Amino acid sequence: MQVYLVGGAVRDTLLGRTVTERDYVVVGATPAQMLAKGFTQVGKDFPVFLHPKTSEEYALARTERKMGSGYTGFECDASTSVTLEEDLKRRDLTVNAIARDQDGELIDPYHGQKDLQQKILRHVSEAFSEDPLRVFRVARFATRYAYLGFTIAEETLSLMTDMAKSGELTSLSAERVWQETKRSLLEATPEVFFKTLKACNGLDDWFAELSQSESAFNTAIQTLKQIQRQTHSQPQEQDASPSAPIEVRFAAFCSGLSLNDVQQMCKRLKVQNTVSDIAEMVSAHKTSLLNCDKLDADTLLTVFNKTDAWRRPERFRLFLNALQPIAMQPSDLAQAGAMSSLHWPEREALITQALVAANAVDVQHIIAQGFKGPEIREALNNAKLEKISALL
Numbered sequence: 001m002q003v004y005l006v007g008g009a010v011r012d013t014l015l016g017r018t019v020t021e022r023d024y025v026v027v028g029a030t031p032a033q034m035l036a037k038g039f040t041q042v043g044k045d046f047p048v049f050l051h052p053k054t055s056e057e058y059a060l061a062r063t064e065r066k067m068g069s070g071y072t073g074f075e076c077d078a079s080t081s082v083t084l085e086e087d088l089k090r091r092d093l094t095v096n097a098i099a100r101d102q103d104g105e106l107i108d109p110y111h112g113q114k115d116l117q118q119k120i121l122r123h124v125s126e127a128f129s130e131d132p133l134r135v136f137r138v139a140r141f142a143t144r145y146a147y148l149g150f151t152i153a154e155e156t157l158s159l160m161t162d163m164a165k166s167g168e169l170t171s172l173s174a175e176r177v178w179q180e181t182k183r184s185l186l187e188a189t190p191e192v193f194f195k196t197l198k199a200c201n202g203l204d205d206w207f208a209e210l211s212q213s214e215s216a217f218n219t220a221i222q223t224l225k226q227i228q229r230q231t232h233s234q235p236q237e238q239d240a241s242p243s244a245p246i247e248v249r250f251a252a253f254c255s256g257l258s259l260n261d262v263q264q265m266c267k268r269l270k271v272q273n274t275v276s277d278i279a280e281m282v283s284a285h286k287t288s289l290l291n292c293d294k295l296d297a298d299t300l301l302t303v304f305n306k307t308d309a310w311r312r313p314e315r316f317r318l319f320l321n322a323l324q325p326i327a328m329q330p331s332d333l334a335q336a337g338a339m340s341s342l343h344w345p346e347r348e349a350l351i352t353q354a355l356v357a358a359n360a361v362d363v364q365h366i367i368a369q370g371f372k373g374p375e376i377r378e379a380l381n382n383a384k385l386e387k388i389s390a391l392l
C-alpha cells in the first residue's frame with residue numbers, strides 16, 4: 001500500500017501557512033489490512049481510519065458517483081484498484097487535489113500548483129457539482145485566501161451558479177451550511193464569503209432575507225468591514241487574532257435585518273442560542289440606542305429589562321460590543337441622521353455606568369419600605385429610573 005498526504009495540509013504548506021490538520025489517502029489497501037495495522041475505522045459512508053498513535057485520518061482511495069438527488073445519494077468504490085489520480089479527481093478544487101508521497105514528491109495531475117501560483121480556485125472536474133456543500137466551501141476558501149489575492153475561476157463560479165439555481169443547496173443540512181458560514185465569519189475578510197455567494201445566487205436558499213434586500217445586504221457588508229477596521233490593523237496577516245467573537249460578527253452580518261428576519265434566518269440555519277441572542281438583541285434595540293441624539297432613562301431601563309442585563313452581564317457586554325461596528329460606520333453609511341452625530345465610546349460608557357447605577361438598587365431595601373406584590377417591581381423600576389436619570 002502507498003500512503004500520501006492530501007488536501008488542505010499540502011495546499012497550506014505550499015502557501016506558507018500553518019498546517020493544523022493532516023489527511024492521508026491510502027492506495028491499494030483493504031479495510032482488513034488497515035485494521036490489522038492497528039487503525040480504527042470511523043467512516044460510515046466510506047472507509048476512513050484513524051492512525052493508532054497520531055489519530056490522523058487515513059482514507060482509502062475512492063471514487064464517488066452521485067446516484068440520486070440530495071446529499072446522500074452517492075455510490076462509492078474504495079476497492080484496491082482505485083488509483084491516486086482517480087481519488088484526486090473526485091475532489092473539489094485543483095489546489096485541494098495535490099498529493100505528497102512519503103519522499104516529499106508532489107503528485108499533481110490537475111495542476112493545482114499552477115493554480116496556487118496564479119491564485120485561482122478552480123474545480124477539478126464536472127464532478128464538482130455532485131456536492132452542493134462545495135458552493136459554500138469555495139466561498140469560504142475565497143474568503144480565507146482573499147488576503148493573498150485569490151479569485152474564483154470564471155468557469156467554477158458559473159458551475160456554482162448552476163448548482164445554486166438548481167435548488168440543490170436546499171438538500172444540505174443547516175449544520176453544514178452554518179459551519180461554513182461560521183468559519184468564514186471568523187476569517188479576516190468575512191464579507192468576501194457573502195459577496196461570493198451573492199455572485200453565484202447562493203444566498204437565495206439559506207440567506208433569503210439578505211438576498212431579497214439590497215440594503216440589508218449592503219449594511220451587512222459594511223458592518224463586517226467596520227469590524228475588520230476595528231480588529232485587524234493588518235488584515236493581510238494570517239491568523240490575525242480575531243478579537244471580535246462569532247456573536248459580534250454574526251450580529252454585524254444581521255445588522256440590516258428586522259427582528260423577524262433575524263429570527264427566521266437563525267431558525268433556518270439552526271444558529272446556537274448564544275449567537276442568535278446577540279443578533280436578535282441588536283436588531284431589537286439598535287434603533288432606540290443608536291438613532292437618537294440623547295439617551296433617556298426610560299429607554300435604557302427598558303433595554304436593560306428586556307435584555308435581562310441584570311442577570312446576564314456578559315451577554316449584555318457582547319451586545320454592546322456588537323453595537324459598536326454599527327454605531328461607528330462612516331457617517332455616510334449610517335442609516336439615520338442621528339447616528340452620524342453619535343460618539344459611540346462615550347455613549348457606551350454611559351450605558352455601562354447607567355447599568356451599574358441601576359444595579360446598585362437593592363430590592364431588599366424596597367421590600368423593607370413596605371411595598372408588596374406587584375408594587376415591588378414598580379418601586380424597583382422607579383428607583384432604578386431615578387439612578388439612571390441622575391447619571392444622564
Ligand SMILES: Nc1ccn([C@@H]2O[C@H](COP(=O)(O)OP(=O)(O)OP(=O)(O)O)[C@@H](O)[C@H]2O)c(=O)n1
Pocket residue numbers: 006007008009021023090091092093096097131133134137
Ligand atoms: N466537500 C468536499 C470536502 C472535502 N473535499 C476534499 O477533502 C479534502 C479535505 O477536506 P477538509 O478537511 O474538509 O478541508 P481542507 O481542504 O483540509 O481545508 P480546511 O483547511 O478548511 O480544513 C479537501 O482538501 C478536498 O480535497 C472535497 O473534495 N469536497
